[in-house]
Amino acid sequence: MKLAYYPGCSLKGTSFEYEVSLLKILEAMNIEIKEIPDWNCCGASAAHSINHNLSVALPARNLAIAEKDGYESVLAPCAACSNRLKNAAYELKNDDILKKKITDSLEMPYDSEMSINNMLEFLIGTVGKDKIKSMVKKPLSGLKVASYYGCLLVRPPKVMQFDDPENPVTMDELVALTGAEPVDYSFKTECCGAINSLSKPDVVMALTGNVLYDIKKHGADLVVVACPLCHSNLDVRQREIERKYDEKLGLPVLFITELLGLSFGIDPKDLAIDGHMVAADRVLKKIEGLANQR
Amino acid sequence: MSRIGVFVCWCGSNIAGTVDVEKVREEAAKIPGVVSALDYKYMCSDPGQNSLRNIIKEKNLTGIVLAACSPHMHENTFRKAAAKEGLNPYFVEIANIREQVSWVHEDKERATAKAVDLMKMMVEKVKRDRPIEDVRVPLNKKALVIGGGIAGIQAALDIANGGVEVILVEKEPSIGGRMIQLDETFPTLDCSSCIMTPKMVEANQHPNIKLYTYSEVEDISGYIGNFKVKIKKKARSVVEKDCTGCGECWNACPMHKNVKSEFNVNLSERTAIYVPFPQAVPLVPVLDRSVCLHFKKGGKCQKCYDACGPKCINFDLQDEIIEETVGAIVASTGYDLMDTSMYGEYGYGKYKDVISGLQFERLLSASGPTEGVIKRPSDGKTPQTIVFVQCVGSRDPEKGVPYCSKVCCMYTAKHAKLFAHKVHGSQSYVFYIDIRSTSKGYEEFVRGTMEQDGAIYLRGRVSKIYEDEGKLIVKGADTLSGNQVEIAADMVVLATGVIPKKGSDKLAQMLGISYDKYGFFTESHPKLRPAESSTAGIFLAGMAQGPRDIPESVVSGSAAASKILGLFSKNEYEVEGTIANVNEATCVACFYCQRVCAYNAISKKEIKDRSGKLIKVVANVNPGLCTGCGACVNACFSKSIDVKGFMDDQIYAEIKALAV
Incomplete structure (x- = not known):
């Protein structure tokens, strides 16, 4: 299958660890993806609150390029990107008038039934559980991992068509494949505060704090995410949250690709795990320790 | 030669305010065959009807056209009036100049022209009317009630108290439905089971009620007055007539604490042989074969059998099919x-x-x-x-x-x-x-x-x-x-x-009654016929129609019962004669009509010669089921079906009347 890769801005900037680790595990699994040439911004988060046409046209352009190049499937690892791409495809499919307007302004046709996948859909659906399981060289058994989904992967359910919107389990399944123990907790899809991180940091710290302390309470060693913005709130704001609420968290926040990479036996440095704000050293040591016990 | 009377109704100012009724009358008088034309303020009033009857007599009319309100309103009134003067009631036609003209138009001149057109069409139709006889269907005076909750029990008791035999079928091991699961009832806080159990016992003991619990309706065919019903009595593994309900069997069952109690909504456990609750009616246990060790482990366990004094446990009992013929049905399957x-x-x-x-x-x-x-x-x-x-x-x-x-x-x-x-x-x-x-x-x-x-x-x-x-x-x-x-x-x-109760859509399909997109049974008319289904002889009660509380369910059960008692007060059921009619000579037996008929009214009929040799197979219309909807007429490739009162020549004549 010809797989297109839409990185979006985060994977090239603030969340470079996500891209590095993704490319590393794909290389290990011998799966080839091609970056969509001349891709542009997906429009998140500003476009859809300002201009509806623009919010469809921006992602539609990326899709139209992928279609022209004959791709059957698009991977958008960033939750916001996959959300915007899926939204655009959904609207174009269900609104012929809008479709004409958009394709006219893009001066590109778009008729594709291409599947658009977020990271988790791609790993479970396109790559497959068997393949991933066969790659696990260094099982993470003994490690307790909380999967945090946030909002964009599952909502709106009618458009995303992915997992149970109130109790998603796909990432937990992936965690289980690595041998680690998925931790059940109450705030899997609770809001992290998203982009309010810049304008209303207090709100974000309260919301993200709720999530992190709940995860801590349920005994997790670390958190995995599949969304750059979730990651940034959970990781970058963690020290501030600890200071504000005067309670230690110390929860490393990894991308799901990084966790898979660790279980594949890839060197943490090659997965850019040292690129996070909350150091993962303690967890990495625990993994080594667990491996030595066996 | 036709002798037609045209009667133009003013309906006070309802029609006369927008339609020039005198002009309609004048135009009517000009049509060949019209021997009398009259306009009157209220044709439906007694003097209006009397003048109609007088003119039928005086002018020896052969047909009548009323330019008045919708036939849904007074067609019956005028048909009856005509019948009293010896005219076949189907020689009365209505031109609807109220709902279709005066109420929907403003321009008096154009409204009048339209009213004249509609009147002319009906005059041409009535010229071609043939006498139609209403169909009489014999009634089997026995009723079936499906579902033994409060609505079904109420319906069964009311019918039974009216002196009619009732068969009450309940899927669960006991009657009582949802109401017996409830604690106290709003707004009086009286205990639900205290007011429910007397009704359950009464239903069980009533000489006119035959109760089948742990049973399901398997198949229904036929029509009003003559429904053939197949009831599957599921194997209870307990001989009902011998059982005393002592409880030795379920006390002996080793499967206690293994199966979730349906009655307690999974909050407790039950045994494999069980009664759902202590006041169950009948107080005869059911052996759940899906969990019973006797059935799962090849006959080793028979502790209940050993414990049973009257030896009424029989592991070999099989499902039984019971066939009954009933004249009317109540569907009260609950929620x-x-x-x-x-x-x-x-x-x-x-x-x-x-x-x-x-x-x-x-x-x-x-x-x-x-x-x-x-x-x-x-x-x-x-x-x-x-x-x-x-x-x-x-x-x-x-x-x-x-x-x-x-x-x-x-x-x-x-x-x-x-x-x-x-x-x-x-x-x-x-x-x-x-x-x-x-x-x-x-x-x-x-x-x-x-x-x-x-x-x-x-x-x-x-x-x-x-x-x-x-x-x-x-x-x-x-x-x-x-x-x-x-x-x-x-x-x-x-x-x-x-x-709606799971499976109620399947039951509706079996009964041939309509249901809404959620699966609730639909009333024949939401306001004026709330107890009737869309199919004659099948009545509705309880939550199967939609959410309602206990008093409303009781009322609906009683309403269905009173409809059935009313139906059974006569020996025959009269069906309007405007039903489909097959021309057996031209029917090519494609049975496309059968496929489009929503009421299962069309069957195959074999025509044999004197020696009993099959000559041909043709479509046959069951008058008890046909509603005269006309779907088969449209579907018929060989133009072999007509609906009486709406024959091709009549419809064409109406259209031609418009053209001149």
């Missing part, structure tokens, strides 16, 4: 509660102390798993704080159903009240969207729950329920104060939406 798995955020099924309203009824009930003491399922402790969430699934087009389940506002108020009565010093919170308490005494009841029993009502929805340090944290909105609220509760009760 289920919605599966709330789409509300993952409420954690039903995940947290033991998030329960449904029906489960709470069982916790309240003296015959329930906790003998009426409110104990939460997780640890058996009595909760001090309960949050009630209304509209879980109801009024939620995105995730559930758009309609209101009607009973939840009231039973939640009842739950909160009973909780306050049973656990002193406790606190309940109720999340609601609107409070719907419109029947007698209901609003006062809800007020009482708030004001005397101290329930705190919060207008808003719940967004999430999760567990934290032994408490259920309920997050929701209080839209009146505009705040988000979080309540730490010991237990949460979800008022889950009402949906």
